[in-house]
Amino acid sequence: MSTPLLEVRDLRTWFPVRGGVLLSARAQCKAVDGVSLSVWPGETVGLVGESGCGKSTLGKSIVRLVKPTGGQVLFNGTDLASLSARRLKPFRREVQMIFQDPADSLNSRHTVGSMLEEPFLIHGIGEPASRREKALELLRIVGLPPAAIDRFPFEFSGGQRQRIGIARAIALNPKLIICDEPVSALDASIQSQILNLLLDLQERLKLSYLFIAHDLAVVKHVSDRIAIMYLGHVVESGDGEEVYRRPRHPYTRALISAIPQPVPRRQRYRQVLSGEVPSPIDPPPGCPFQTRCPHVQPVCREQLPALREVGGVGPAAHAVACHFDL
Amino acid sequence: MTSTATNSQPARGEVLLDVQDLAVEFDTEAGRARAVDGVSFSVRAGQTLGIVGESGCGKSVTALSILRLLPQPMGRIVAGRILFRGQDLVAADQETLHKVRTGQIGMIFQEPMTALNPVHRIGKQLSEAIMLHRQVSARTALEQSVELLNRVGIPSPEVRVGEFPHQLSGGMRQRVVIAMALACRPALVIADEPTTALDVTIQAQILELMRALQDEMGMSIILITHDLGVIAETCEDVLVMYAGRIAEVGSVEDIFHRPSHPYTRGLLESIPRLEYPRKSRLSTIEGMVPALMDLPAGCRFNNRCPHRSERCTLEAPALEAVVGGHRVSCHHRDRLPAWSEPTA
Numbered sequence: 001m002s003t004p005l006l007e008v009r010d011l012r013t014w015f016p017v018r019g020g021v022l023l024s025a026r027a028q029c030k031a032v033d034g035v036s037l038s039v040w041p042g043e044t045v046g047l048v049g050e051s052g053c054g055k056s057t058l059g060k061s062i063v064r065l066v067k068p069t070g071g072q073v074l075f076n077g078t079d080l081a082s083l084s085a086r087r088l089k090p091f092r093r094e095v096q097m098i099f100q101d102p103a104d105s106l107n108s109r110h111t112v113g114s115m116l117e118e119p120f121l122i123h124g125i126g127e128p129a130s131r132r133e134k135a136l137e138l139l140r141i142v143g144l145p146p147a148a149i150d151r152f153p154f155e156f157s158g159g160q161r162q163r164i165g166i167a168r169a170i171a172l173n174p175k176l177i178i179c180d181e182p183v184s185a186l187d188a189s190i191q192s193q194i195l196n197l198l199l200d201l202q203e204r205l206k207l208s209y210l211f212i213a214h215d216l217a218v219v220k221h222v223s224d225r226i227a228i229m230y231l232g233h234v235v236e237s238g239d240g241e242e243v244y245r246r247p248r249h250p251y252t253r254a255l256i257s258a259i260p261q262p263v264p265r266r267q268r269y270r271q272v273l274s275g276e277v278p279s280p281i282d283p284p285p286g287c288p289f290q291t292r293c294p295h296v297q298p299v300c301r302e303q304l305p306a307l308r309e310v311g312g313v314g315p316a317a318h319a320v321a322c323h324f325d326l
Numbered sequence: 327m328t329s330t331a332t333n334s335q336p337a338r339g340e341v342l343l344d345v346q347d348l349a350v351e352f353d354t355e356a357g358r359a360r361a362v363d364g365v366s367f368s369v370r371a372g373q374t375l376g377i378v379g380e381s382g383c384g385k386s387v388t389a390l391s392i393l394r395l396l397p398q399p400m401g402r403i404v405a406g407r408i409l410f411r412g413q414d415l416v417a418a419d420q421e422t423l424h425k426v427r428t429g430q431i432g433m434i435f436q437e438p439m440t441a442l443n444p445v446h447r448i449g450k451q452l453s454e455a456i457m458l459h460r461q462v463s464a465r466t467a468l469e470q471s472v473e474l475l476n477r478v479g480i481p482s483p484e485v486r487v488g489e490f491p492h493q494l495s496g497g498m499r500q501r502v503v504i505a506m507a508l509a510c511r512p513a514l515v516i517a518d519e520p521t522t523a524l525d526v527t528i529q530a531q532i533l534e535l536m537r538a539l540q541d542e543m544g545m546s547i548i549l550i551t552h553d554l555g556v557i558a559e560t561c562e563d564v565l566v567m568y569a570g571r572i573a574e575v576g577s578v579e580d581i582f583h584r585p586s587h588p589y590t591r592g593l594l595e596s597i598p599r600l601e602y603p604r605k606s607r608l609s610t611i612e613g614m615v616p617a618l619m620d621l622p623a624g625c626r627f628n629n630r631c632p633h634r635s636e637r638c639t640l641e642a643p644a645l646e647a648v649v650g651g652h653r654v655s656c657h658h659r660d661r662l663p664a665w666s667e668p669t670a
Binding site for chain 2: 044050051157159160187188189190191192193195196199214215216217218220221222223224240241244254255256257258259260261262263264265270272273274276277
């Protein structure tokens with residue numbers, strides 16, 4: 001437990017915005033712009049932010065579905081960001097991903113069995129019979145009937161399809177799973193089933209998760225540590241309970257106060273943020289949050305605040321990227 | 327054309343909309359599906375009624391039925407009455423419906439892009455809504471559009487009227503849709519998942535806006551959502567639907583502090599709350615929502631209910647009063663264990 005399983009260092013993923021007659025890059029969309037975070041063995045790190053904050057791009061950059069522009073993705077000490085596709089292959093077994101909408105991420109023309117056997121085929125593991133055996137075992141682990149093996153994705157409900165997505169992700173005994181909004185497309189009664197399944201699998205298989213979602217209540221529930229993203233930057237990170245109880249960044253505070261609570265007519269102070277998230281193509285100078293921050297000062301318009309530790313020690317230290325102590 | 331009565335608000339507390347025993351059927355490839363079955367509720371003037379339930383429970387179909395906007399020819403109302411200010415909209419002719427839709431009931435949809443015409447400027451679309459029920463010149467209508475946009479908190483509205491929907495962000499588009507729904511100063515606004523597609527900080531802005539507009543204009547709101555948090559913070563009365571029927575109805579306090587249907591309880595217990603200890607196992611509702619073509623006999627929740635008895639599989643429970651306006655359809659409503667609120 002002395003080294004993190006995953007260590008992301010100053011990761012940048014920029015997309016060229018093309019235009020004009022020759023489709024030259026006219027600008028850069030800085031989806032992820034200097035993010036550092038780590039995931040330790042057996043731990044869940046939650047990544048929260050609103051649409052367009054770069055959280056999904058960060059997830060995809062880690063598994064190399066997108067090639068990062070700069071920075072490092074150290075997995076057990078190896079930098080995945082710079083590896084060639086061939087040298088990356090063994091690491092693809094170790095780092096898996098679960099997507100938001102299993103209807104999009106499952107091939108509708110393949111049976112569940114063939115989808116679950118495919119990872120073994122790609123990595124040249126086992127014989128046809130043993131692969132089918134393995135697929136049946138995976139179905140059992142995620143709570144689906146054996147009969148599911150010869151059926152097609154459309155024959156299943158959203159929750160069951162997410163179970164198939166999870167079965168495929170755990171097929172090769174990965175160490176780390178990037179969960180990108182795994183429950184946000186599901187109804188409340190199904191969402192809790194899937195969250196429980198993810199928690200059980202983590203215990204049984206000693207998995208680490210990077211859990212990406214927009215719903216702070218969900219993220220806080222499953223995570224040990226959380227990081228809040230805004231416009232391509234991590235603005236606050238730390239122990240989940242600590243960040244929720246004592247948020248230090250004005251954006252985190254606004255985000256927490258905006259969540260509707262299932263408690264009727266509660267009289268409470270709500271800080272409604274004015275304005276909207278700026279475009280990552282043309283981010284404001286200085287602090288990314290300065291255009292909406294109720295405490296903005298001249299320095300915020302000039303200087304990007306670094307993520308600095310404000311409490312705690314070690315990996316669980318509470319860090320905030322704000323010029324001020326609120 | 328427009329009588330003054332159209333724009334006057336009824337007295338607060340008076341019944342504005344009374345839905346009685348509504349049933350809606352759809353023709354599907356697999357046969358005829360009853361999406362809404364025997365749903366009754368009423369909305370008082372100035373009040374916000376929340377309708378909550380999971381996908382396929384019939385909450386949106388109920389809303390569309392009120393405005394007679396069911397997809398044609400597949401969907402139709404097969405029974406029931408929808409009394410709006412005493413007039414039955416189920417039996418109403420097209421002319422009456424047109425008046426109601428353009429002047430008395432406004433609708434806000436989940437995805438504003440589908441409610442706005444992508445090839446017309448914002449100002450033109452808003453002016454059109456205004457001119458439908460007010461005899462004003464195009465110029466005056468455009469001026470009123472600017473005022474409306476200003477009222478819903480859109481910065482530089484005089485510039486925005488000249489723009490197309492795609493030039494606005496999701497939150498701004500939803501504000502335009504709200505402005506359009508309010509253009510005729512309706513007595514009732516039906517909002518179907520109005521903030522589901524929006525980020526939580528933008529959702530807070532939109533809910534705040536709807537609340538302020540309600541205070542100012544006194545309209546009633548039917549808010550349809552799957553989010554119990556949104557319901558708790560905005561509604562006075564709540565209707566919980568399951569598989570096309572009403573499971574429970576009551577004041578927001580009844581539903582959240584004294585839930586008396588196993589389904590309502592299951593929903594309240596299954597949502598992760600910020601106060602829960604991390605990684606604790608959430609309580610779940612076993613199984614999944616049944617398909618409309620394959621509903622269990624008796625109580626539709628019986629195959630997922632922890633309190634099921636034989637009677638539940640044979641006989642559908644009626645919606646019966648617990649106390650006051652709190653009504654529940656469960657055979658075991660008096661024998662459920664005491665409810666403890668799931669806050670740690």
